[in-house]
Amino acid sequence: MNPAEGAALVGLAAIVLYAIFGGADFGGGVWDLLATGPRRHAQRDAITHAIGPVWEANHVWLIFAIVTLFTCFPPAFADIATMLNAPLTFALVGIVLRGAAFVFRNYATPESSVAHGWTAVFGAASLLTPFWLGDSVGALATGRYAWLSPFALAVGVFALVACAQIAAVFLADEAEGEPLQNDFRRRAIIATFALWIAGAIPIAIARVTESDLFAALLTPHAAIAISCAIVLGLVVAVAVARRARLVARVAVGAEALAILIGWFGAQAPSLIAGHLTLTAAASSDAMIVAFLIACAGGAVVLIPSLALLFYVFKGPRRAG
Amino acid sequence: MDHVLAARAQMGTSLGFHIVFAALGVALPLLVFAAEGMWLRTRDRAYYDLARSWAKGMAILFAVGAVSGTILSFELGLLWPGFMRYAGGIIGLPFSLEGFAFFIEAIFIGLYLYGWERLSPRAHWLAALPIVLSGPISAIFITMANAWMQMPTGFRIESGAVTDVQPLVAMFARPWLVEITHATLAAFVFTAFAAAAVCAVAWLRGDRRAHVAAGLRIAMVMAAIAIPSQIIAGDILARFDADHEPAKFAAMEAVYHTQRGAPIAIGGIARADRIDGAIEIPYALSLLVAGNPNAQVTGLNDIAADDRPPIELTHLSFDAMVGSGTALFLIAAAWFMTVLRRRNMSRLLATVIGCGAPLALVALEAGWCVTEFGRQPWIARGLIRTTDAATIAPGIDIAFYGFTLIYVVLAATCWWLLRQVDRGART
Numbered sequence: 001m002n003p004a005e006g007a008a009l010v011g012l013a014a015i016v017l018y019a020i021f022g023g024a025d026f027g028g029g030v031w032d033l034l035a036t037g038p039r040r041h042a043q044r045d046a047i048t049h050a051i052g053p054v055w056e057a058n059h060v061w062l063i064f065a066i067v068t069l070f071t072c073f074p075p076a077f078a079d080i081a082t083m084l085n086a087p088l089t090f091a092l093v094g095i096v097l098r099g100a101a102f103v104f105r106n107y108a109t110p111e112s113s114v115a116h117g118w119t120a121v122f123g124a125a126s127l128l129t130p131f132w133l134g135d136s137v138g139a140l141a142t143g144r145y146a147w148l149s150p151f152a153l154a155v156g157v158f159a160l161v162a163c164a165q166i167a168a169v170f171l172a173d174e175a176e177g178e179p180l181q182n183d184f185r186r187r188a189i190i191a192t193f194a195l196w197i198a199g200a201i202p203i204a205i206a207r208v209t210e211s212d213l214f215a216a217l218l219t220p221h222a223a224i225a226i227s228c229a230i231v232l233g234l235v236v237a238v239a240v241a242r243r244a245r246l247v248a249r250v251a252v253g254a255e256a257l258a259i260l261i262g263w264f265g266a267q268a269p270s271l272i273a274g275h276l277t278l279t280a281a282a283s284s285d286a287m288i289v290a291f292l293i294a295c296a297g298g299a300v301v302l303i304p305s306l307a308l309l310f311y312v313f314k315g316p317r318r319a320g
Numbered sequence: 321m322d323h324v325l326a327a328r329a330q331m332g333t334s335l336g337f338h339i340v341f342a343a344l345g346v347a348l349p350l351l352v353f354a355a356e357g358m359w360l361r362t363r364d365r366a367y368y369d370l371a372r373s374w375a376k377g378m379a380i381l382f383a384v385g386a387v388s389g390t391i392l393s394f395e396l397g398l399l400w401p402g403f404m405r406y407a408g409g410i411i412g413l414p415f416s417l418e419g420f421a422f423f424i425e426a427i428f429i430g431l432y433l434y435g436w437e438r439l440s441p442r443a444h445w446l447a448a449l450p451i452v453l454s455g456p457i458s459a460i461f462i463t464m465a466n467a468w469m470q471m472p473t474g475f476r477i478e479s480g481a482v483t484d485v486q487p488l489v490a491m492f493a494r495p496w497l498v499e500i501t502h503a504t505l506a507a508f509v510f511t512a513f514a515a516a517a518v519c520a521v522a523w524l525r526g527d528r529r530a531h532v533a534a535g536l537r538i539a540m541v542m543a544a545i546a547i548p549s550q551i552i553a554g555d556i557l558a559r560f561d562a563d564h565e566p567a568k569f570a571a572m573e574a575v576y577h578t579q580r581g582a583p584i585a586i587g588g589i590a591r592a593d594r595i596d597g598a599i600e601i602p603y604a605l606s607l608l609v610a611g612n613p614n615a616q617v618t619g620l621n622d623i624a625a626d627d628r629p630p631i632e633l634t635h636l637s638f639d640a641m642v643g644s645g646t647a648l649f650l651i652a653a654a655w656f657m658t659v660l661r662r663r664n665m666s667r668l669l670a671t672v673i674g675c676g677a678p679l680a681l682v683a684l685e686a687g688w689c690v691t692e693f694g695r696q697p698w699i700a701r702g703l704i705r706t707t708d709a710a711t712i713a714p715g716i717d718i719a720f721y722g723f724t725l726i727y728v729v730l731a732a733t734c735w736w737l738l739r740q741v742d743r744g745a746r747t
Contacts, residue, residue: 053430056386060423066393067419070404071412078405081397085713092394093726099387100730103380107737114736283409283485290413290487298420305427305450312431312438 003289004282007072008271010295011065012264018061019256020166023159025055027167029098029126030160031187032119039180044119046175046184047167048106053313055102057306062095072288073281076271080136083145087132087152094128097121127160134159138202141213141267143274151210154202161198162256165191169236169252173245174314185240188248192237196230199259213273216266225262229255321717327399327710330720332692334391337727339688340681341385345425346455346504347511347542348378353448354538360445366530370538372436373531374515376741379433384730386426391723399716403699403709406482410475411468413487418461425454456504463503466691468493470565472700494564498557499691505550506687510680512543513648517677520670522742533665540673544652551649554642555608561694562609565701566618567627568694571634573605574598575619582606582617587643590635629696637689644683651676 001009028047035043070077081088101122108115138155139147146152168188175181206214216222232255239248269277282288321329352374359367396404428450435444468474474490475482516539522532561569569575574590575582582605588598603613620628651672658669695701699709 053434056383056426057423057430059386059390060419060426063390063393063422064419066397067412067415070397070408071416072409074405074408074412077397077408078401081394081404082401082711082713085398085711086715088394089398089719092391092398093722095390096387096726096730099383099390100733103383104733104737107376107380107741109740114733118733283412284483286485287409287412287487291416294413294416294420298417298423302420302423305424309427309430312435 003285003292004072004278006292007068007282007288008278010292011068011072012260014061014065014068016257016260018058018065019162019260020253021054021058022061023130023163023256024166024170025051025058026098026126026130027163027165028171029102029123030164031167031171031184033123033126037183039183042177042180043175043183046171046180048102050171050174051102052106054309055099057309059095059099068291071291072283073271073278074283076276076281079272079276080140084136084139084147087136087139087147091129091132091136094125094132097125098129101125130160130163131156137263141263141273142210143212143270143272149209151202151205151213154198154205158195158198158202161191161195162259165195165236166252166256169240169248172240173249185243188240189237192233192240195233199229213266216273217262219266221265221268222262225258225265229258229262232258321720323712323716324707324710326717326720328706330716330723331395331399333720333724333727334388334395335688335692336685337731338385338388338392339684340510341381341388342459343507343510343684344378344381344514345385346459346507348374348381348515349448349451349455350508351511351515351538351542352378353445353452355534356445356448358534358538360441364530364534366534369529370531370535373741374535375433377738378429380734380737380741382425382429384734386422388727388730389422398713398719399711400699400709401711403704406704407469407472407700410472410482410485410487410490411465413491414461414464414468418458421454421458421461424450425458428454456507459504459507460500463500464491464493464496466503467496467499469700470495470499470568470691470695472703495557495560498553498560501553502550502557502687505546505553506684508542508546509550509645509648510684512539512546513651513673513676513680515539516543517674517680518742520673520676523665524667524670524674536665536673540652540655543648543676544656547645547649547652551645554645559609562617565694567620567623567629568634568691570618570620570623571629571631571694572638572690573617574631574635575605575617576621577619578616578622579619580606580614580616582609582615584608585635587639588635590631592631595635626697629694634690634693637686637693640686641683641690644679644686647679648676648683651679 028051032044032047035041035047037043066077069080101118105115105118105122108118133156135147135152135156137159138152139145139149141155142149142151165188168184168191172181172184172188175184203214203217206217217226232251235251236248236255239245239251267273269279271278271281352371355367355374356371358364359371428447431439431447432444432451435447439447468490471494472490473493474486474488476484478484516536519532519536519539523536558569558572561572573582574585574588574595576593576595581603583600583602584604585595585598585600588595590598605617606615607613609615609617620631654669654672658665697705697707699706
């Protein structure tokens with residue numbers, strides 16, 4: 001493996017981790033917006049409780065992915081930021097408003113108009129970011145930066161549903177009490193079916209409008225990854241229904257991984273389909289090697305810290 | 321608005337907003353750490369109340385700092401793709417390291433803020449330590465990238481392409497040490513005076529509870545250490561600029577012509593070719609720069625016309641920074657004399673300390689303006705001009721108005737919530 005491929009793997013890892021953990025936080029916002037029924041306040045409390053201690057750390061995966069891109073593949077960063085300026089700006093607005101709204105509503109006087117206002121912003125902003133980030137990924141895959149194309153917009157919807165599914169699976173495990181857990185179990189299963197539909201739509205659109213991309217999706221590694229994602233979705237639905245909590249969590253993470261590998265597999269070796277290959281975009285070996293050494297050193301501090309965070313708030317002692 | 325101006329306006333607004341939260345994120349953890357540490361040592365409830373109240377403020381400020389910092393990492397590409405295309409592969413190392421420092425900060429802020437009941441008192445106190453360290457470390461890495469923009473190094477240009485990149489050389493560009501010292505101290509100065517002002521205003525409103533006085537004391541100790549250190553660091557940085565960044569220095573000090581025995585121009589309005597209404601002290605600038613009243617100081621006439629920074633704004637920012645910094649020093653000195661003479665807090669002193677917050681804000685923002693205006697017209701001095709770095713994407717002016725509106729709303733909500741935290745602590 002050459003340094004550029006190593007850096008691409010680090011970048012992919014950051015994107016996958018952001019999709020799972022950051023995605024779950026955004027999905028939490030979606031369920032906050034859709035909180036219904038007699039337990040809607042309890043649902044919102046469970047979401048706040050689950051997101052509170054970890055969202056800032058989960059969010060850093062995105063920063064890390066961006067830094068990896070501009071350090072190791074700067075021309076790709078420059079091109080993407082120029083051609084997808086609008087959808088990325090919309091996603092950014094969502095990121096800012098979601099994070100700010102979350103703390104603002106938590107620290108505002110409960111039931112005050114300020115708290116209600118920011119709760120609405122929190123939910124709405126949680127829709128914005130996954131949709132526009134998904135749209136940007138779809139636009140990259142078209143090779144034309146066509147962020148307003150039906151395909152890219154459909155990928156945006158798909159990303160949003162995926163976040164909702166991941167969040168519901170995690171919440172079904174983390175919420176306190178049987179009725180509340182059942183609320184999220186139901187949501188997790190509905191979201192899984194919705195995800196299959198939302199996943200079929202961009203593929204169907206690609207068949208009509210994006211012939212190159214559709215052909216790429218049928219290449220072996222992309223096709224295998226997509227098939228895995230579909231099967232893993234089934235595993236998620238069954239595991240949630242049968243209360244196999246750990247299996248559900250692992251399967252939903254693996255499903256996100258498979259989806260992103262499918263995307264990468266369809267595009268490889270292009271970083272931007274049809275425009276820029278990994279090698280053409282790569283920084284000098286000296287830069288990438290320095291970056292990889294920094295990552296190795298950073299991981300020594302990062303991994304135990306993250307483990308501690310998740311152990312304290314998501315580990316066995318979490319009741320109370 | 322043309323696209324370069326729109327990009328500069330958006331970047332300037334974003335950084336001007338973020339720098340306040342970033343500075344608080346760097347130094348506020350130390351205040352919280354000190355307060356909780358004092359509680360563990362003395363078991364004096366006042367310190368516990370103080371730590372809880374400051375930690376609530378920290379939660380709100382850190383979140384806004386994190387999201388506004390995210391805006392900046394995107395804006396490097398959304399606004400300055402022409403810069404990042406070249407610079408990313410040279411100066412990425414400090415950004416990558418900052419990524420890890422930010423990670424540690426975000427992880428332990430979660431542990432700290434939500435861990436009051438889950439961790440033992442001692443473990444909880446120690447959970448603040450990584451935040452205390454990683455805040456300044458983040459600031460140092462980002463300032464190292466800024467130092468490179470002032471004096472780019474660690475690469476060669478061969479027929480228009482960047483080659484022979486040496487990431488470590490780039491990371492330690494020449495101004496790195498003087499810049500990180502000045503920038504990090506700035507965070508401590510601002511935070512200390514802001515926290516002291518909050519306590520002083522509460523005291524003026526009649527709040528005589530112990531934790532208000534304790535907060536004032538801890539914050540003013542930090543202020544009294546930070547501000548004299550900052551003045552020394554600032555002096556060293558100014559002399560560095562005189563030697564290595566003459567264009568910036570000439571614009572800061574409004575030196576129009578290269579001369580021996582240069583006077584210092586305090587205040588006044590700098591125009592393109594002259595300064596109006598400044599107080600001039602003969603020989604003072606030469607004396608300050610080189611310790612010799614007849615030393616030569618480079619003027620703007622020796623800088624090519626298209627390479628000159630905007631003197632009007634650079635000089636104004638410089639004077640605002642030095643003026644407010646000096647005032648802050650006097651405030652700290654007044655407080656120190658009161659403590660030394662074992663006098664009680666007077667209404668006058670509390671009012672003066674209350675004025676420290678806006679002055680410290682001016683010093684922070686103006687100081688950052690000095691370095692950024694003083695680097696113009698370059699985004700990376702001698703390498704890429706700001707006009708060549710800006711994005712060609714449409715709609716940047718609309719984005720500028722949109723983000724400005726968001727900043728206004730965020731700032732207003734923050735202000736309102738922090739006042740609630742302050743009141744909640746009082747009832």
